[in-house]
Amino acid sequence: MRKVSDPTVSRLSLYLRILTELQEQGQSTVSSEELARRGGTTAAQVRKDLSFFGTFGKRGLGYGVPDLLAKLRSILGLERRWRVALVGLGKIGSALLGYQDFRRQGFHVEAVFDADPAKIGRRWDGLEVRSAAEMEDVLREQEIDIVIVAVPAEAAQEVVDRAVRAGVRGILNFAPTKLHVPPHVALRSVNMTVELEGLSYALSNGGREAAGRRSGVGGDRS
């Protein structure tokens, strides 16, 4: 398979969401033009994105919705169950734990850690909060794939280093800091402050400019 850029993968997620809606509405086929319109991109971009993974659809008939859905779920690795651990039960961490969409997409939070003795041992959404000190052991034992880092910035790199040593291959970072991982580990960051500062920049410098072009995940930067 050719190298696939990150914006392409993000657009695949978006197509998946659109197709799920179409299926719920009982629509059985969709053209690249309709996918493009709903996704805020171009039909050529849609065809290019899907071409990375072989040809789908029939010229003039469009894509079969259930087929394309199944193929996208397979490409994105969503047919399996991912074992997720959450580190840090502050405001953001607690909110994430209740976020139902995770589970629906196959991301199951199976371990929760905090450093606060007042939280350790308590139950949270059916899970016992474990001490951050036990992290490596629990991550290994439970064969965790992905760690969500929701600790303060200054503690984040240490959490990541320990998770990587325990065999974790994916990190979703919410701490407002740049993290480093070895090449075999995937890292994604969600940083609301950076997004807000992008808005602030755009508003201060006459509207659209930088922030506007990043409208959602349908950007054209691939």
Add this chain to the structure above:
Amino acid sequence: MRKVSDPTVSRLSLYLRILTELQEQGQSTVSSEELARRGGTTAAQVRKDLSFFGTFGKRGLGYGVPDLLAKLRSILGLERRWRVALVGLGKIGSALLGYQDFRRQGFHVEAVFDADPAKIGRRWDGLEVRSAAEMEDVLREQEIDIVIVAVPAEAAQEVVDRAVRAGVRGILNFAPTKLHVPPHVALRSVNMTVELEGLSYALSNGGREAAGRRSGVGGDRS
């Protein structure tokens, strides 16, 4: 001023965070090499990013930390107070309301809306929850600059359209959907599901690939 790409603006946010740390530690100057190392980018990239906004620093001496901090805060529009409204008080919305970093950076949540009659009229972090039906009036009255959208996907576009009609110029979207705004409005999206699916893709397709390259905000896509 030349057109500045979105990844450049995101890196400016990152430099701001690094410089804030350096200042707290009492360091008075910093080289582009040190900024690059801490930011996970190259010294050439740092110099290029900062060159958009005129020349700073002295050859061989680096940048003065307080000077560069002030300049970055000014470039990013962080010297003023931004008036923010939050629409949607579900799990994510409630967590956002308690997120202290917003206020520290000058983003003040001054109005909160929900459609649930059980929530309307109650107080939340010192703010009375207003009915979503009153949104346009309140947004205009309070001269809100930025609206944070934390409603379900199917309700998001309508909220955005109404906010735009009420004069809002910036949208921070947490709903898992693609939104459309007119050219004069800036839009940024935070979508955890897309990030998790990016990790899932990377883990399914042999490690780093797509997700790894988007490590934090220091990517080289400008």
